[in-house]
Amino acid sequence: MPTEWTVRAITRAMLPVLLVLTLVELGSGLVLGSFEAQLFRYPSLLVLVPVTIGTAGNLGSVLAARLSTSFHLGTLSFSPRDDELAGNAVATLALAVTVFPVIGAGAWVATLLVSGDTSLALQRVVLVALSSGISLAVLAVVVTFSSTYVAYRFGLDPDDVVIPVVTNLCDVLGVVVLFGVAQVLV
Amino acid sequence: MTVRDVAVEAYKEALPALAASLVGGLVAGVVLGGMRAELRAVPGLLVLVPALLATRGNVYGSLGARIATALHQGLIEPRVTGGDERLRAAATAALANGVLTSTFAAVVAYFLLTLLGSRVAPLPILVGVAIVAGLLSGIVLTVVVVSVVFAGYRRGRNPDTIVGPVVTTTGDVFGVLFLLIAVRTVLAVAGVF
Numbered sequence: 523m524p525t526e527w528t529v530r531a532i533t534r535a536m537l538p539v540l541l542v543l544t545l546v547e548l549g550s551g552l553v554l555g556s557f558e559a560q561l562f563r564y565p566s567l568l569v570l571v572p573v574t575i576g577t578a579g580n581l582g583s584v585l586a587a588r589l590s591t592s593f594h595l596g597t598l599s600f601s602p603r604d605d606e607l608a609g610n611a612v613a614t615l616a617l618a619v620t621v622f623p624v625i626g627a628g629a630w631v632a633t634l635l636v637s638g639d640t641s642l643a644l645q646r647v648v649l650v651a652l653s654s655g656i657s658l659a660v661l662a663v664v665v666t667f668s669s670t671y672v673a674y675r676f677g678l679d680p681d682d683v684v685i686p687v688v689t690n691l692c693d694v695l696g697v698v699v700l701f702g703v704a705q706v707l708v
Numbered sequence: 709m710t711v712r713d714v715a716v717e718a719y720k721e722a723l724p725a726l727a728a729s730l731v732g733g734l735v736a737g738v739v740l741g742g743m744r745a746e747l748r749a750v751p752g753l754l755v756l757v758p759a760l761l762a763t764r765g766n767v768y769g770s771l772g773a774r775i776a777t778a779l780h781q782g783l784i785e786p787r788v789t790g791g792d793e794r795l796r797a798a799a800t801a802a803l804a805n806g807v808l809t810s811t812f813a814a815v816v817a818y819f820l821l822t823l824l825g826s827r828v829a830p831l832p833i834l835v836g837v838a839i840v841a842g843l844l845s846g847i848v849l850t851v852v853v854v855s856v857v858f859a860g861y862r863r864g865r866n867p868d869t870i871v872g873p874v875v876t877t878t879g880d881v882f883g884v885l886f887l888l889i890a891v892r893t894v895l896a897v898a899g900v901f
Contacts, residue, residue: 527793527797528797528801529801529804532802532805533801533804536767537808540766540808541809543762543763544759544762544763544812547758547763547813548755548756548759548817548820550758551756551757551758551759551817552755552820552824554755554758555821555826562744562747568737568740568744569737569738569741570737571740571757572737572740572757572761573737575758575761576730576733576761577730579876580722580725580726580729583872584721584722585718588721605709605710605711605714606714608711609711609717610714610715610718612711612715613714613717613718613719613722616715617719620723621723621727625734628734629734629737632734632737633741636741636742689766690762697758
């Protein structure tokens, strides 16, 4: 049943979910806080934060929306040989490989233009973005497939559950992966 | 369809939305990179950033989706008359939920950081920043989401496909921009007392 259009009804439907998601996001905030010094020292890494989080969330939510639709249309089977699953996984990886080098180069140029800072070389920032992107694409595929499967096993509508879960989980993974990659490469 | 067909279709469908939000994300990043002084002045603020940005996306994405569905069902007219009770209720609820959730994030972050023994700004500063940022970005995002979805619908576009990219792009940009304005305002006011 759709939610009634009153402030009270909308709040009752939304607020609990929002509060839980906030706790999850604070987890990624703590990770971000833990490498604060590094982020302040290399501003191009700080510039990467919102765009990496956002793109990771988008990769996950696009994939989740497509799987939900296939699921409702009955064209999805949870077999490793399923063409829908494989095709969407390949597309997610290809999107990441296309977009993340642009993100890295964009972050480097933007940092240069705004603050004249080149403490990290262009290739280094592109490498950080691309490595994070590929890891995030793989994680997005795993998270989306498993949450769609869990929703299906529990008889839940993937539209209601999977998209918010996947988007916010990918947000968190975005920060965690960026942190991990920065430790290795910077 | 073969794996290749599915992959090509999915790729083409998603690329424009990803490209749009990429631009928004980079602009947001530049603003965030430019507010290092404020982030240093208010310890704990960086910890709040993901939660505040996600709240914008969740609250105003849901508002947009709700309006898009209502347009499809003919529940509301694609026109801002100010008199539509449903639209007013949905916008008020979004604003209230956004501010409440931001405040909750600030309070929990304060106690978490205190518990962990990390350096953290006084509670009133963090809560003040969360409320001012939530209120200002909420007002602007409500206006943007409602007008873009209405304008798109009147031009014959499917509002469902507009909402996502619009909210992710503007949510990040206005989210960080008003965070900066909020920090400066709260620090200025706190400096007076």
